Amino acid sequence: xxxxxxxxxxxxFRNLGHxxxxxxxxxxxxxxxxxxxxxxEIPIEPSNLSHQLGVLRRAGLVQQTRRDGxxxxxxxxxxxxxxxxxxxxxLSDVVSDQIDLRSELRGDWxxxx
Amino acid sequence: xxxxxxxxxxxxFRNLGHxxxxxxxxxxxxxxxxxxxxxxEIPIEPSNLSHQLGVLRRAGLVQQTRRDGxxxxxxxxxxxxxxxxxxxxxLSDVVSDQIDLRSELRGDWxxxx
DNA sequence: TTAACACTTGAACAAGTATTCAAGTTATAG
DNA sequence: CTATAACTTGAATACTTGTTCAAGTGTTAA
Numbered sequence: 070x071x072x073x074x075x076x077x078x079x080x081x082f083r084n085l086g087h088x089x090x091x092x093x094x095x096x097x098x099x100x101x102x103x104x105x106x107x108x109x110e111i112p113i114e115p116s117n118l119s120h121q122l123g124v125l126r127r128a129g130l131v132q133q134t135r136r137d138g139x140x141x142x143x144x145x146x147x148x149x150x151x152x153x154x155x156x157x158x159x160l161s162d163v164v165s166d167q168i169d170l171r172s173e174l175r176g177d178w179x180x181x182x
Numbered sequence: 183x184x185x186x187x188x189x190x191x192x193x194x195f196r197n198l199g200h201x202x203x204x205x206x207x208x209x210x211x212x213x214x215x216x217x218x219x220x221x222x223e224i225p226i227e228p229s230n231l232s233h234q235l236g237v238l239r240r241a242g243l244v245q246q247t248r249r250d251g252x253x254x255x256x257x258x259x260x261x262x263x264x265x266x267x268x269x270x271x272x273l274s275d276v277v278s279d280q281i282d283l284r285s286e287l288r289g290d291w292x293x294x295x
Numbered sequence: 296t297t298a299a300c301a302c303t304t305g306a307a308c309a310a311g312t313a314t315t316c317a318a319g320t321t322a323t324a325g
Numbered sequence: 326c327t328a329t330a331a332c333t334t335g336a337a338t339a340c341t342t343g344t345t346c347a348a349g350t351g352t353t354a355a
Contacts, residue, residue: 074273075204078266081273083199087343088192095188104302117344119303124342129276138352140302148272153191155265160187160194162259163242200313217332230314232333237312251322253332297355304349312341320333325326 084128089113089121091153093142097131098150103139197241202226202234204266206255210244211263216252 085091092111096102108118122142125131132145144150198204205224209215221231235255238244245258257263 073201075208076201077273078204078269079199079201081269082195082204083342086192086196086199088186088189091188091191091195105300108301114345115302116304116346120343123303135351138301146272146275148268148275152265152268152272155261155268156191156194159243159259159261159265160190162261196312218330221331227315228332229316229334233313236333248321251331298353299355300351300353302350302352304347306346306348308343308345310341310343312339314337314339316335316337318334318336321331323328323330325328 081128084124084130087121087124089118090125093118093121093125094130094144094149095153097142097144098147098153101141101143103141105139107142194241197237197243200234200237202231203238206231206234206238207243207257207262208266210255210257211260211266214254214256216254218252220255 085094089111093107096107096110104115104118104122107122108115111118113121122131122133125142126133130145130149131142134141134143198207202224206220209220209223217228217231217235220235221228224231226234235244235246239246243258243262244255247254247256
């Protein structure tokens, strides 16, 4: 209860500022996933993913539960989906030139949007 | 036209991940400001602010125009306001504990929200 | 038990970002 | 002209984050 709001906000956005973390949030906003399922979609090392999940966890954006010897993650606020959509709107408006739209056209939207 | 979308998104969020840049966007989403006006609201060195404005400019989030020997900045997409509001919603939901609400209660919302 | 799978952790190093300083530009006022 | 206000730039350094590696925990399956 001591930090000014704009600092908390900045940190919040920094927490989203990593490709793997974005993909995790997008996958999780479809449905809960176990870590090995995330690993199947996101091409990074387990240990690296685990670190990135740690960032999201400490930020309060996702939650962990153990079930059947696997660790499942879920988003902790449904509004996260809205935020990602809002970002998407700005991106298509403002920085559309830099985006690779091929993935979109191939239909693997869910993995790469 | 080469980078995958989730990387562009991550970079986009990283561009928002700095207290001064957040404050700039919030001030600018109220109205255009000259740099010295921003400086009056945001307590950092001119040169530092200029660097941060450069980041926002290169990200395509703000635009520069020179008028009466002053440099005015404006947001380049109105959706930015929506995004900041969406972030606000998640923050109050998910990380409310870490926020300093005093500024809110003092009415300097516009400078620090 | 032991092995294998599914993860997490900490430490070390690499890579990226922020801040400061000194110098430079542009425009207006004296 | 010369000075001053309003900015910007680049380079140096300090700081923060990301990635990898090696080791460790918990759980199920032989």
